[in-house]
Amino acid sequence: MGSRLFDGARMEPAPTPEPTVSLLNDLRNAVELDLGEGWQELEPWQSRQMAREGFAIRLSADRTRIWRIGTDELVSQGQNLRTSKDLGLFSQEMKAEAYREWSEMYLEDVPGGKLQLVNDLDAAVEVDIGRGWRILYPNQKRELSEESFSIRLREDQAVMSTISQGRASGPEYCLRTSKDLEAFSAKANSWVANEQKAVQKETEERQRRKKLSEAKVERRVRKFAVMGFLILLCTGVVLIPLMASIGLWSHACAGLGMALLCFLLYLAAPRTRRCVCIFKSATRILARCGIATGVATAVTLLVLRVQSNGLEDPEELVRNHPMGYLLFLFFGAFAGTLARSLLPDGPARDDLRVESRRRLLEETIVFQGTVMEEHGKPCITSWPGKYATAWDCLVESAREGETSAAVVFLPEGTKEFGKHSTIPHSEGLAGECWCTPLYGEQKPWGCKWWALWIGNVEKAVQVGAELHVYFFQQACGQGKVESFDTAGRENLRREAIFARMSEFEESEEYRYAKEAGIKKLCKKKRHDSSSQHSREKHRLFLQWLSVEDARFLKESEGLGNSQKAEVAWLERKGYRYTEVDISRWLPPDEPQEEISMEWSLQEPQMSSLDRVAYGCE
Structure with a gap:
């Protein structure tokens, strides 16, 4: 049954497509694949479609080590494979190598017992004790076991010094980056001082701008609130005598009484969020009810006028119809709640603030x-x-x-x-x-x-x-x-x-940085909207x-x-x-003194209190 007839013609079955997989190289380094046609390079974050068959893989930077990926390993995985986790032994060794590489970026913490370096600066430093540069974040201490070492600021690598250790025969001690590494300490303290001044100046400037902006907003809110309150008051002063002159004195008194009642109730209510929400809703509902009642009153009076063939006086119709009282009651209640909300702690002030900030934004920013x-x-x-x-x-x-x-x-x-x-x-x-x-x-x-x-x-x-x-x-x-x-x-x-960035934040590499103390870096921003923490995180992200x-x-x-x-x-x-x-x-940086950056280390003088504070005892 390899074929079948259809209208006298022999129809061959459609060939079954070979199962394929997509391999994505999510490593930081390029790899090379041998799919049977020679080695082909796969750059970082490039993908390739290939048959679900075995192949060989190696790093472009190290062609001496080759891993064989069998068909069984590929069949057990899904359609989308990653070099970092889906290629068996290769992925495991690459992951272990990446962890080792990132863990070696930081000096290992030690419980004590030997000469230690304590970073008491408000900045990260890098130390080379013969195995390459290692990071040491603020308030961290690390062991120094070599005869000499080099140290530099991570933010400014020009601030660097080479320290030659003169071994001390006395008790164990600590070296503090802020004072015990003379030349480096002086330059580093100067850099930190400039950084702190920049942060403080920017913080003060932001607070000053915020205070000025809020002061302008409050002046506008106060102005609009007073104007609104006076308009309501003047409207009442004008309308009440006017209503009395046309025989609607009882209606005006009803509206005025309702306004005073709602005003006093709102004034006496506690300033809880629930009460504020209730009265804000009540104000909106009363306004809509007043409009609806006004329309209904006009329609009702029009109908009554038509039915009486225009013989009845409109004023008389208003005085005698209950809709007139209802209209005045609704508008009185609305005026009372609105007047209360315009007072300093009223919710209408919040709406005025939003509008005032928008207008101020238009005018200033x-x-x-x-x-x-x-x-x-x-x-x-x-x-x-x-x-x-x-x-x-x-x-x-x-x-x-x-x-x-x-x-x-x-x-x-x-x-x-x-x-x-x-x-x-x-x-x-x-x-x-x-x-x-x-x-x-x-x-x-x-x-x-x-x-x-x-x-x-x-x-x-x-x-x-x-x-x-x-x-x-x-x-x-x-x-x-x-x-x-x-x-x-x-x-x-x-x-x-x-x-x-979110993927980096979930990575093992960033976990190492957090364990090493990256969160102890200052997060306050300076004039370029960056902080020590954000700049260090960006540097680690680039390395990742x-x-x-x-x-x-x-x-x-x-x-x-x-x-x-x-x-x-x-x-x-x-x-x-x-x-x-x-x-x-930008404000100019403080000048720094030129200091020789190489010197011989002498045993520092440290008080017993300092030794306890830095964990040396």
């Missing part, structure tokens, strides 16, 4: 550029947004007419946030809006800012301004994309790499990535994501620009 029409005047065309305090100084200077700037900032919560602008056909670029060439895909924050930025740049070029592009600190000229046509693709690649991905991210540093497209656009248009370091807008 939102920036659409101010290009000054002065020939040859420098115009800031691109700016790294992570320097928040420097950005505020720039905006303030631009609004005061001191600085020409083409940069645009439309943050979340503003009217233009999330809006998009179409690409003119004359540009010859693909995409429904500018998001495609800028980011590779449409983004929630939109691209309206880009159209405004282009307009500002064109204006600056027309007036003959000198275009200035600001780069990260000490990264002038770095971080550019290949061209404007590749900006979107490169951005998608960066996002894909950074999306693996494949060499190619890590190199790509390192080469991308120097400009912000949007800046990369801005600079590429200037080059696409052929506009000349000047590269400027952001340090011009």
Whole structure:
């Protein structure tokens, strides 16, 4: 039964496709596969479809060791295989090697008994005791067993010293990085002091801006609340005599009494969240009921007027119909609860604060550029947004007419946030809006800012301004994309790499870092919105990535994501620009003394209290 007939023709059965698997190389190193046709390289995070048959695998960096993967091992796995865990002995040995490599990055902790190095600096250091550089985080102590060692700051490797140990014959002791390594300690303390000053200055500046902003918001809230309260009061003062003059005195008294009753009830109620929610809901319901009653009253009076052939006086109809009383009662209750909510601890203040913050955001943070029409005047065309305090100084200077700037900032919560602008056909670029060439895909924050930025740049070029592009600190000229046509693709690649941060946080490598004390690094931010902890985590993340991905991210540093497209656009248009370091807008570092970085170690003088504090006794 190898074939069958159909309408007189012999039909051969369709060939059964060979079962295949997808092999993904999720190791940091390239591997080579021998599928029967010679060795073929598989780069990190590349995948390959292959038959579910045995093959040989080896590391590209070490071709002397070869592992054989049998068919039985492949059949027992699923359709998608990873080199780090699904290839039997190869995966086990690679995992063990990776663990050993990462565990050796940190000096091993010891219970004591020998000369120890205590890192009492508020910064990480690296120590080389003859086996390569090892990390030592703050408040950690490690054994020193070699005759000499080298030490350097992990953040600034220029702060380094080589220590020659003179063995002491006395009791055991500790060396403290802050004071017992003379030359290194002096330089390291100076670096730490500068770092702490930068963090403190940025913290104070953020608090100052927050206090000023909240003060402006409160002034606006107070102003709107007082105005609303006075409007309600004046409305009552005007309406009550007016109602009395047309014979609706009893209706006005009913509404006034209901307003006072609701006001006093709301005033006496406890300020619990439940009560606040109840009265906020009651205010909304009363407003809707008042509107509905007003419409019903108008319709009822109209019907009664028609039925009486217009003989009855409208005022008389209102005075005699119960709907009139109901209308005044609802509106009185609404006015009473609204008036109470406008007091300092009332819930209406929260709504006013939200609106006031939005308006303040529009007036202070939102920036659409101010290009000054002065020939040859420098115009800031691109700016790294992570320097928040420097950005505020720039905006303030631009609004005061001191600085020409083409940069645009439309943050979340503003009217233009999330809006998009179409690409003119004359540009010859693909995409429904500018998001495609800028980011590779449409983004929630939109691209309206880009159209405004282009307009500002064109204006600056027309007036003959000198275009200035600001780069990260000490990264002038770095971080550019290949061209404007590749900006979107490169951005998608960066996002894909950074999306693996969560995978890194769950890895054994990061677990080693946490056990070694990475969490003891300072998490307070300085002027570039980074902290010691975030920078160290980023360094470890780069080490965890494949060499190619890590190199790509390192080469991308120097400009912000949007800046990369801005600079590429200037080059696409052929506009000349000047590269400027952001340090011009940052507070200067404290000068450091030049100190010789090599010396002979003498036994430090340590009090018994210090010895106990650092675990030497």
